[in-house]
Amino acid sequence: MNAWSVPGYTESRELGSGGSGRVVLAVHDATGVPVAVKYLSERLRADSGFLQGFRAEARLLSDLDSPYVVGLYEYVEAPRGAAIVMELVDGIALRALLRQEGPTGPEAALVVLKGSLLGLAAAHRAGVVHRDYKPENVLVALDGSSKLVDFGIATDRGSTPGVAGTPAYMAPEQWNGEPASPAADVYAATATFYECLTGRKPFSGENFAELALQHVGAPVPEEQAPEPVRPLIRRGLAKEPQERPRNADAFVAELEEIAGVAYGPDWEERGQRRLAALAALLPLLFPSGGAQAAGTVARATTTLGDGGPDDARGGRHARSWNPGLRGALATAVALIIAAVAAVAAGAVGDSPGGRTTVRAVTTAGPVAAPEATPGATPGTTSAGPSGSASPSPAVSAPTGGSPSASGGATAGTSTP
Known part of the structure; x- marks a missing residue:
């Protein structure tokens, strides 16, 4: 059939x-x-x-x-x-770009973080938490711009308690089964930012138990990142949600202030050019x-x-x-x-x-x-x-509300 x-x-x-x-x-x-x-x-x-x-x-x-x-x-x-x-x-997943080209450099990483946060901000203003932000769910276009995809396990703010997300990017409160909040999305976005800067995830436990212990209790490995952006990593990966920016909009404001001081007023333009150059090295991965x-x-x-x-x-x-x-x-x-x-x-x-x-x-x-x-x-x-x-x-592991579905696929489109 x-x-x-x-x-x-x-x-x-x-x-x-x-x-x-x-x-x-x-x-x-x-x-x-x-x-x-x-x-x-x-x-x-x-x-x-x-x-x-x-x-x-x-x-x-x-x-x-x-x-x-x-x-x-x-x-x-x-x-x-x-x-x-x-x-x-017409773009490629950030995951593919990191796998093929390694760390993006600080300005490009800041561009990825800002674009993703602006996408999350739209969801947060609508009262929605993404819950599964990660490099697979960020698409980088030919011009170096980015878009957020995959709202398959998104939920209303404060609802759907239970363990849900991708382990390497889950905030401590997600591991503890607490209700969804924008601060958890901020944490996942910062973990992805860290990966763009260093080429590795902030925590690399070999199984769920190790990852849970590291995310909940291990010190933030900020020393591996460039010094000027460490304040963003400390804030975004804070163990307690109230110690992080309250939502994506608030984090964007902090990002722009730190980036401007550290890299000058043209940091975003240079970062986007860098992303476009990296993406151009992988033309066969684009849908077109x-x-x-x-x-x-x-x-x-x-x-x-x-x-x-x-x-x-x-x-x-x-x-x-x-x-x-x-x-x-x-x-x-x-x-x-x-x-x-x-x-x-x-x-x-x-x-x-x-x-x-x-x-x-x-x-x-x-x-x-x-x-x-x-x-x-x-x-x-x-x-x-x-x-x-x-x-x-x-x-x-939803406990009520709409179920989550997580598959593994890739395309320059939202995949199931």
């Missing part, structure tokens, strides 16, 4: 895959716009909890309006599959093979329903998204795929009431990938463009 695909798109190749699904490169037939499509795996789609989490990820992304977060175009659910259609970021994306969607609106599978257009109205990417502007009509389109795609099925079950919501923007591999051990995989690869498997 052929795998289900979203109607209205022509797929060209797979960008990444993992335990929670796969991400493919595709083109929107009506406009010629390249996109990344993330499919939830059949195994997880059969689990109502994971399916609800996948819907929640799409709903969250539809509400985030930031150039530092991959944007959502539409969410489609039919009897044979569920998919998130997202912005294709190094070429610029050809088009963009002008505008669309998304409606995400709160009901069951038969609820195709109910619920709250999401933001309009008007991307400022280069390339020819293609007109965009928000695509609400009806049952007829689903039939054409072979996605026909009967709901209990005898109706074909198809959910479709659309907007213009991107998303990230879900992650969840309970009991997984730290590891790596490759990553790429508009999505996230999940090199270091995420751990999740």
Whole structure:
């Protein structure tokens, strides 16, 4: 049996895959716009909890309006599959860049940290905690800019107590099963910053128990980092959440002050050029093979329903998204795929009431990938463009709320 695909798109190749699904490169037939499509795996789609989490990820992304977060175009659910259609970021995962090229240098590391924090700040202002910030979930584009992806285990601030995240980047309170907070995202972003500076993770225990002990009690290894940025590392990796910046916005303010004093007013421009130069060394890891994306969607609106599978257009109205990417502007009509389109795609099925079950919501923007591999051990995989690869498997032991899904894939798109 052929795998289900979203109607209205022509797929060209797979960008990444993992335990929670796969991400493919595709083109929107009506406009010629390249996109990344993330499919939830059949195994997880059969689990109502994971399916609800996948819907929640799409709903969250539809509400985030930031150039530092991959944007959502539409969410489609039919009897044979569920998919998130997202912005294709022509870039590579920070993990791939670090693995291939090593430490980035302080100015480039500061640029990565600032861009990621601005993406986290958009989520924090919306009351959302990412919970799985790591190099696999940061994409670096050809111009040296970066975007945050993979909100697969994100949750509301203060909710969902329990151990969840990727062990090498989890804050002490995450190991202790405390409720999610923006300070935990600040900790993970700082751990990634440390890795950009030194080429190694701040703590390198060989198993969960060692990592837990190190994150909770070991001194912050700031001496391995350049002296001017050690205050950021001390603050961001503080053991107590109240000793860290309260959220990503607050940390950005501290970063800009320290960076300006240490490296001068042009630090950000130099850092972005450095990142662009490093990314250019790895052209084959880009979705486009190094070429610029050809088009963009002008505008669309998304409606995400709160009901069951038969609820195709109910619920709250999401933001309009008007991307400022280069390339020819293609007109965009928000695509609400009806049952007829689903039939054409072979996605026909009967709901209990005898109706074909198809959910479709659309907007213009991107998303990230879900992650969840309970009991997984730290590891790596490759990553790429508009999505996230999940090199270091995420751990999740949810206690209520939407389940987490953590896979391992890579692409320049958000991957499952």
